[in-house]
Amino acid sequence: MTNIIDFLFQRGEQRGHLRPVNRNDWAQIVGWWNDPEVRHLYDVHFVNQTFSDAEKWFRKTETGEEDREPRSFMIEVEVNGKWVPVGTAELYSERPSHKTVEFGFMIGDKNWWGKGIGTETAKKMVEYGFTLGYHRIGAVSAAYNVRSMNALQKAGFQIEGIRKSYVFRDGQYHDQTFMSVVKEV
Numbered sequence: 025m026t027n028i029i030d031f032l033f034q035r036g037e038q039r040g041h042l043r044p045v046n047r048n049d050w051a052q053i054v055g056w057w058n059d060p061e062v063r064h065l066y067d068v069h070f071v072n073q074t075f076s077d078a079e080k081w082f083r084k085t086e087t088g089e090e091d092r093e094p095r096s097f098m099i100e101v102e103v104n105g106k107w108v109p110v111g112t113a114e115l116y117s118e119r120p121s122h123k124t125v126e127f128g129f130m131i132g133d134k135n136w137w138g139k140g141i142g143t144e145t146a147k148k149m150v151e152y153g154f155t156l157g158y159h160r161i162g163a164v165s166a167a168y169n170v171r172s173m174n175a176l177q178k179a180g181f182q183i184e185g186i187r188k189s190y191v192f193r194d195g196q197y198h199d200q201t202f203m204s205v206v207k208e209v
């Protein structure tokens with residue numbers, strides 16, 4: 025296994041891929057997390073983040089077993105023959121004995137929002153999660169994050185429920201949506 029997951033977007037006309045995150049990516053990722061527009065939508069990182077927060081976050085997705093398949097990926101798109109990082113996707117908070125894990129994604133470069141990358145990434149990460157042996161993949165989203173919920177639903181996630189008033193943003197409370205995709209047996 026090469027640990028590179030290829031996908032196509034914009035009606036199959038443009039190439040993207042997922043490749044494992046490494047330490048050299050963290051500064052860029054922290055920059056994306058701290059963009060107010062991204063942070064408004066990205067549920068996990070709602071306060072100003074530092075390099076050491078990135079370290080903690082990516083440790084959460086890995087177990088320290090070096091020969092294990094990666095759980096955190098950079099999303100890259102091909103522009104003029106070069107791979108350009110535009111966001112991240114990860115499987116985190118796994119519960120090995122229950123074979124469940126959570127999925128998170130973020131296009132940090134806003135120029136690439138709404139072009140189908142999130143949908144294709146979610147589809148590929150679900151496929152990947154199932155090949156790793158997970159039985160259920162969960163995701164959460166602020167209920168106002170319509171684009172995220174649409175991308176997840178197009179990748180097979182279904183809405184399970186709402187956690188009321190769970191997200192405090194812009195001076196008010198918002199609901200959080202729980203979603204999941206369960207492997208058919």
Ligand SMILES: CC(C)(COP(=O)(O)OP(=O)(O)OC[C@H]1O[C@@H](n2cnc3c(N)ncnc32)[C@H](O)[C@@H]1OP(=O)(O)O)[C@@H](O)C(=O)NCCC(=O)NCCS
Nearest residue numbers: 065129130131137138139140141142143165171172174175
């Ligand atoms: C959420 C996110 C990953 C989605 O990825 P994306 O590549 O922008 O989304 P897609 O282009 O795949 O769009 C998914 C669907 O959302 C809908 N959509 C697209 N633009 C939209 C907009 N401006 N408003 C509402 N819905 C929109 C469409 O239904 C689209 O499906 P379509 O391809 O049939 O039109 C990305 O927008 C992002 O990173 N946002 C900031 C961080 C974030 O929200 N992360 C997720 C936290 S749970």
